[in-house]
Amino acid sequence: MGPIRQYRAFFIGGILLFINGVSTDLLSARDRGLAYGDGHFTTMLIKHGQVVWWSAHLARLQQASARLGFAEVDWSILTREVVQLAAGQTQAVAKVMLTRGIGGRGYDGSGCQTPTRIVSLADYPSHYQGWQQNGIPLLVCQQRLGDAPMLAGLKTLNRLEQVLLKNELAARSGVEGIVLNSRGFLVEGVSANLFWRRGKTVFTPDLAHCGIDGIMRRHVMGMLKQMSIELRVVEAPLESLWQAEEVWLTNTLMGIVPVNGIGDTQYPSPVLIRRLQERLVIEV
Incomplete structure (x- = not known):
């Protein structure tokens, strides 16, 4: 002490x-x-x-x-x-x-x-407040995460994949990116977990093979349960996001950040996202 x-x-x-x-x-x-x-x-x-x-x-x-x-x-x-x-x-x-x-x-x-x-x-990082209010665009990263089930979910010190992904974002003038695994399934953002809504159901990637099981991810999953909103943990291809009505990222520092668009696909109505953000403000 x-x-x-x-x-x-x-x-x-x-x-x-x-x-x-x-x-x-x-x-x-x-x-x-x-x-x-x-x-x-x-x-x-x-x-x-x-x-x-x-x-x-x-x-x-x-x-x-x-x-x-x-x-x-x-x-x-x-x-x-x-x-x-x-x-x-x-x-x-x-x-x-x-x-x-x-x-x-x-x-x-x-x-x-x-x-x-x-x-x-x-x-x-003060820019996160702007992200929360205004949302951010995403690009789809070309580099992919390798499956590593022994370490899946853990936030280990070996972050070389994320370093390379950040380098890719910088080279492509990207703010944040969607990352797939080597089998072509959605995993997460470069620095955040991923959610999307289609209809009355929310989806988030299965992290059994790779990715970080974030504290905010778990908290949002708990909030969705309290709100009686169906949540599915899935192995899903990138195309699932083209059918989504809302997409958002989460981590402990950025909170809940709306995704405005990915390429030509836009998400103009963050209705559920705003409800989640309001609940989060009360709880934090």
Whole structure:
């Protein structure tokens, strides 16, 4: 607890950063997060000094650590660090990264007994508010995600596919993009989960083979259930979006963002999206 208070005003490159409770940007070259992407993370919204849905983010970290076979993390210490980091922040972004730590040789991480804990604080991306109100256009990414059922749903540190997809967006002057898997089915956006509505039914891609099971995705699924709106988790081709009446993206920071159009297909009436956004404002 001490180091966070002691170094509270010390920023590194615009980000307040702590590694194992100490304000530093120095990480061992032997850390497996660096060597192999052997770790996972969650990104959180801070509002009025509180982490929004911290219990859900903590559960995500615990589940990922269990699936990846990490040594035990002191979750109470991590919780105190995150709570202290959020205190006094009107609106900001917090991030927790956990790596398997230092130890083992090659791919064998069995010697790692102490996971590395990285906690950071950064400014909230203000452009998301404009996205929520005005919507955004999407392009269809040419690059595709590979199936990886062992890691499906997890937010691991190995984000090279997303790095390449972001590069593609930049090269094509795109804001966000729709990503398919290698079998041609819809998965998600580059940085967000995907939903669409046709008639009285909402659809979202099945993430059993690849993709990230986002906290906001789960929350929207819960809201739809409360509203008695049918939701189907499906393997669906890109053409499903041409038949949709509404399309939207979600993640913890951007919230619920309407999609205005994909190529020549336009979505001018975000009726359900506005209802979901109104409920979200009340709940967050």
